Amino acid sequence: MPGWRSLFPVDLAEESHLSRREFGRFMALVAAGFTAGIGYLQLRRRPLNGASAAPGAAPLDAPAQLKVCRAEDLAPANSFLFTYRDPQDRCVLIRTASGEWRAYRQTCTHLGCAVRWDGKGLQCPCHAGYFEVEQGFPVQGPPTRPLSRLAVELRPDGWLWVTGELPRPGAPEARS
Amino acid sequence: MTPPGRRHLTGAALAVILLIVLIQAYLFETALEAVLDGQRGQLPGALAVSAALTAAALFLAFKAPGLDRRP
DSSP states (O other), X not given: OOHHHHHSOOOHHHHTOOOHHHHHHHHHHHHHHHHHHHHHHHHOOSXXXXXXXXXXXXXXXXXXXXXXXXXXXXXXXXXXXXXXXXXXXEXXXXXXXXXXXXXXXXXXXXXXXXXXXXXXXXXXXXXXXXXXXXXXXXXXXXXXXXXOEEEEEEOTTSEEEXXXXXXXXXXXXXXX | OOOGGGSXXXXXXXXXXXXXXXXXXXXXXXXXXXHHTTOGGGHHHHHHHHHXXXXXXXXXXXHOGGGEEOO
């Protein structure tokens, strides 16, 4: 028997034993962690990366208009990634198969993962969410709200501009 | 006599704690979705409910001798 065993005479089975109360305390602390997380969201002043601006509020530090890319550089059913409000505000510009332009924030409305264009729709790799490309509505998986959509404008010089955030379909300000 | 904090939790108390954790997870997910969606108005209510649930869970886990099963 090693010398340290005489100093700590506890069986292995006893060492790994976790009582109900200890487990309950751990789970209660997990619950406290969730509360701390909500408190952090409450106290945080800056919006989370990729989050939408509050309804009716102007986006923080947002350029009113952003030149993204030349229209001819984007073939149908392809996408172009860009940042809009700040370097963390990742967005995707899409030319649909029918030749129309769509721009969305990449932030999934479920838990904030980055969605990606797969040629037909926008897919969230985290929880298999899927959004259709016309208006960004969720069609599969846990997301329940549409993606944040940006207005796209094709100017006479052939450049595509993002000119602001469109109201979400079904949002209160959109119904009124 | 075993001190209250060292006794076993009953299954019911543990089940309540686990239920609270599940509710907290759902609440946090809902609050995070709301923030990502720009709807911060729900946060004070969510925080109050979450704090109340956490207080109940902490009480059950640390201070509820009446819910302990006799050894």
